[in-house]
Amino acid sequence: MISDDKLHLLLHLTRVPGLGPTRIRSLFSSMQSISQLKRCRTDHLAANPVIGPKYAADLTVFPVDEEIHNQLIRQVDDTGGWILPFWDERFPASLNRLSGMPTHLFGLGDPSALSAVSMAVVGTRIPTPYGKLAAEKLTTGLVQAGLTIVSGFARGIDTVAHQSCLAAGGTTVAVLGSGLGQIYPPENQPLVDDVCRTGCVITEYPPDSPPDARHFPDRNRIIAGLSLGTLVVEAADRGGALITAAMALDMNREVFAVPGDIFQPRAVGTNRLIQNGQAKLVITAQDILQELPGFSGSGPRQPLPPPPDLTLFEAAIYDQLSSTPVHVDVLADLVDRTTGDLLIQLLTMEFKGLVRQLPGKYFIRMG
Template sequence: MGWYRLKIVGMKNSKIRKAMNLLDTYESLLKLEKNILIKELNYDSNDIELIRKSSEIKEYKKDLELRNIEVINLNDKEYPEELKNISLPPLFLYYMGNISLLKERKIAVVGSRRGTKYGKNFIENLAKTFSENNIVTISGFAQGIDINIHREMLRNNGKTIAIMPCGLDRIYPTEHLKEWKEIIKKGLIISEYSIGIPPYPGNFPLRNRLIGGLGKGVVIVESGERGGSLITAELALEEGRDVYALPGDITSPFSIGCNNLIKNNRAKLITCGIDILEEYQWNIKEKEKTFSIINNEENIVYQQLTTGMTIDELILCTNFDGKKLIGILSELELKNMVIALSGGRYKRKV
């Protein structure tokens, strides 16, 4: 339990891990003679002094307790197997909330910090599907898509995990205080950073590797040509995780990143949460297979799609212009009523 003390006083991860691999407990380390520390662990005088300092830490432990922050290490049974297998697993995870969520089925969801209504509508449907099928979402608590997936999962009584780029004594960003409190009660907030560590710029890509590595896969919902969500996608691919992307309007700056991932075969195209459940053969609740209510224009298009049709063919049948049809087809895909086929064709699901 006390291994984190070595990190607090500044001991290198490699030195801490060496001790953790050799000894069962931190208390066992404190009992070792100086010559054993030098011979068996290859510690120097500075390391031995750090061990002494770590044993004197009292206020820090008290501060953790006052804030209801718990700590697990790489060797604890609660530590997630997914993170053990990434290239740079954190030695320690600080958390607040329900740690058992780390053992459940998990999918990360990230995207633009300036999402559109299109992205928000998709998130609403995705959260409903995941909540009803007991899938835990992972995201980074940032503005835009991240906070939207947290909110929608909470609204649907689902389970969500927020991974922070700073110590858990800081709410970042501060305007998400309401969600912070609710996630602690109903979900889980974790960080590899000890209390007192601010959200330095360099912490964000390191945090993203945890988002990309903790789940079975990562969903990218709207992304510009560059951004943190694309970094998360690449990190996930490097760790052998699946990446999924929501396609969007080719003229929208918010869909460039997703469309490029799909075009370059870096991500699988999805239009709803059921696509992911089917990919992993996770059981789908029967009520999820029911369709959403559609408006009159959507119904006109839907009724035409008994066979695969292109947008040009739909223009002739419906008298709608191309732009309107793209919008209607996107809505029908989000409602799980229409699927996109090869060759730019669309067909209704039933």
């Protein structure tokens, strides 16, 4: 069971109204336990320039309830999780360097993932097939370059980023807007175990905290703070992904965006980021890597392997496909075959890894 006098002090201080993370951190330079706080005189606390008379008075009168702390610790234990305070060497240094960041994190999995070189991948909860494919391909490229992927575990692009990272053999960090006992969205519960095999799931909220709209902007600041940069894949003119991008810019982090269809409402936000010079237009993972410290991104790109020997029919289909999804009826017209004959051949080509079917009977070329 988690237990530590210093941790109990931290949990108590986070309950004091208005104290905030900066003041809490400053208090730990002069005390390490609740008993020390109880013995501390109000005038001594007030002499701390970060605390001042107002908060010194609040600290001395706010009731200490260690049973509340013990109950919280038991809840975390019941989830199989941990509490990571800001002084722990595994607590991300990038968060400690930024103001307004949480003084502790609740988590599942391997906390060492929080110290890895990371890139955030975020976007709309209702992506198009193009957005899903872009998130998958770019995430895979970033993982192959050795980056850990950070995202918000939401439906849509966030989930695609986590899944694509794991499929590529990478490590991912999921930042929740709820507690560890209230995984959201619920259909992602099985994904928690997959994430935790090499990475972790974290939150600043106690285990019994339900998802709340007010939590998600706070979650987004952690996503941005953990990462060297933020990649936005499809975003409407408002939403959480744009909030994350704005926070990353405020932290002097890089922001990248995938250009989208000008007639697609879910691409308005990303296109505007590019248009306003707030984000770099991204086509490949190399476009991101060359902007990151320690990643030159300037080496020659390896050519894709040529496809295996194709029949004339397969070659005709392959030549008409690209990374842009094409509907089967349109493709049938292009190759002058019936839709039924084409679907049979496309199934064979999918088994060979030459094409991929997207929802709605759209197809793209692989490789």
